[in-house]
Amino acid sequence: MRFAFTDDQKMLRDTVREVLQRECAPEIVRAVWEGRADGARTAWNTLAETGVIGMTASEEFGGMGMSELDLLLPLEETGYAAMPGPIVDTVAVGIPLLEAAGTDAQKERWLGPAAAGEVRIAVSFEGRGIVPHAASADVLIADRAGAAYCVPIDEASVHPERSVDRARELGSVSFEPAPSHRMREDVGTLGLFALGRERAALATAAQLVGLSRRMLDMAVLYAKDREQFGKPIGAQQAIKHRLANALIEQEFARPTVYRAGWSMATSARDAEVDVSLAKIYAGQAANFVAKAALQVHGAIGYTIECDLHMWMKRAWALAAAHGDSAFHRERIGRHIL
Secondary structure: OOOOOOHHHHHHHHHHHHHHHHHOOHHHHHHHHOOOOOOHHHHHHHHHHOOOOOOOOOHHHOOOOOOHHHHHHHHHHHHHOOOOOOHHHHHHHHHHHHHHHOOHHHHHHHHHHHHOOOOOEEEEOOOOOEEEOOOOOOEEEEEEOOEEEEEEHHHOEEEEEOOOOOOOOEEEEEOOOOHHHEOOOOOOHHHHHHHHHHHHHHHHHHHHHHHHHHHHHHHHHHHHHOEEOOEEHHHOHHHHHHHHHHHHHHHHHHHHHHHHHHHHHOOOOOHHHHHHHHHHHHHHHHHHHHHHHHHHHHHHHHOOOOHHHHHHHHHHHHHHOOOOHHHHHHHHHHHHO
């Protein structure tokens, strides 16, 4: 397969990169870690103004009707910036689910505002009691016992849970289903939520690629700046080899994610396998690069005062989200057999 992103897709990536460089600097991520989340809304609002938040909604609801493949490069940049907020849940999963399965009343209330960035969506899949970003979302989309619900967060109970990544808050969510919460029953809810799981795994893999790239950049910069015995530590062969191996891991992961995005966008027969491969390789690369970057930084990398610490925690959290390596390897095995 010969494949390349279009100029428009690259331009969208560059726009997102520019916005996040300006409005989601490490101090913003650190502020969210410390419980001061106000600054994080600036990047979200700017991305909404550029159309990124609503890119998966149809033009009817103020979006651009873009595919899973179009999402990858912008989401990779959100990973690079460790952007706080439910961008995967809202853009990659929630908006498509709401448009496909929402009632007319639900879409009128939530879909347009979500595409405009005014509403944040949290998504809860069957069997997953812990919901990322539940406390900061406005509406919850959930499947329970084969039925789908669209529940305003103020009509649900959210109990905060501890997270290894403090900028990715978690919550246990419960609610009493009401008739107004039920989503459409004539659209194949099980299939739509299964598709939503694939999109969540793919989007998370894209963010992991961005996280790997940022952690490697941090390690390279530190190796250039940190001196030992009168010269930068990056001059040592051991450091060079470690960083080179990290780059190889990252470069092997990236094309698997792009292939999975193409497979999802074209409804390829083996799309599920491609998504699993992408999640495996992206998670492995992020963990490998995190370890290498930590070793280059030495003891300071363990401290919360070091920016690398926050990116490592995000990588560890996302590597386990939406199916860890063991889960996806087993799924590939079932497919083969």
